Amino acid sequence: MAKVLTFIKDFLLPTLLSLGMMLLKIIVIITLILVTIEVLKALKVLQWINKKIYVITKYLGISPSASFPLLVGLIIGITYGAGVILMSYKQQEMNKKDVLLVSVFLCLCHAIVEDTLLFAAFGSITWVVIVVKLVVAFTTTMLVNLILKLIEHRQLAKNPD
């Protein structure tokens, strides 16, 4: 009985509390982001932002509408980024290749503001972390895009129809 009580006191309560806090945070952020996105869409701001970002992100091989999920994931985080990707994919604003390329980029580089600042508090060199992560994410995504293109060409050469 005492064992069960300590389990509840030391594990169950703090775990459920932190879980609740995390979920609350996620719910607030997701709602804010998804509502903001819909409002931005209604105001046609999204297209404008996409065009601006696309100057850089076109080198990754993604379509213009995929650059916003990329931006959301890069700045806010992969959970929220994936939510936006899922929504864009269902609304057919992103194709499979976009999803893969954006995912590769976001795997390597996401939540750059929050995560980088957390480590800076312990003495990491912030500009090194950000530059290394952005360069690695960009080059890796471009490389994956190149590989996908090569596979596509090979398949076209095999079945020319």
Next chain:
Amino acid sequence: MEQGISLSEALKNGLKQSLKVIIKIIKIMVPVYIIAQLLDYYEILAQISVYLEPLMRWFGLPGSAAIVLLLANGINIYAGIGALGALSLTSKQITILAIMVTTSHSLIIETAILKTIQIPRWFHLLFRIGMMLVLGFVLNLVWRS
């Protein structure tokens, strides 16, 4: 594209979309989070880190830094950072550790999340862990302090 959508309609759409995504994330996160916390509570994560001492030398890091990588990858970045406070590292070491941890962390949860956008589990795990190890190794090699 959607033309002349009013702001209130956009608000409604956004809330509807959020509810869908939130339900999906809760379904994934609640069981996963509790299991990860159980592993931590029964000190299974701590036992594993003893075996990782030799590995950490490749990144110019002390063996104890393996705890940060383990907690960050097994639970989340906050757990990893919690353990970071107990270590004394140089700024080069913390910077390398920061790049490694921010490249690969919260693997159980993020694998499940990426599965929802059809990224295979094996690909995600191999890619994240592989890039983390390569980055740590190369940075330690290139960075002459």
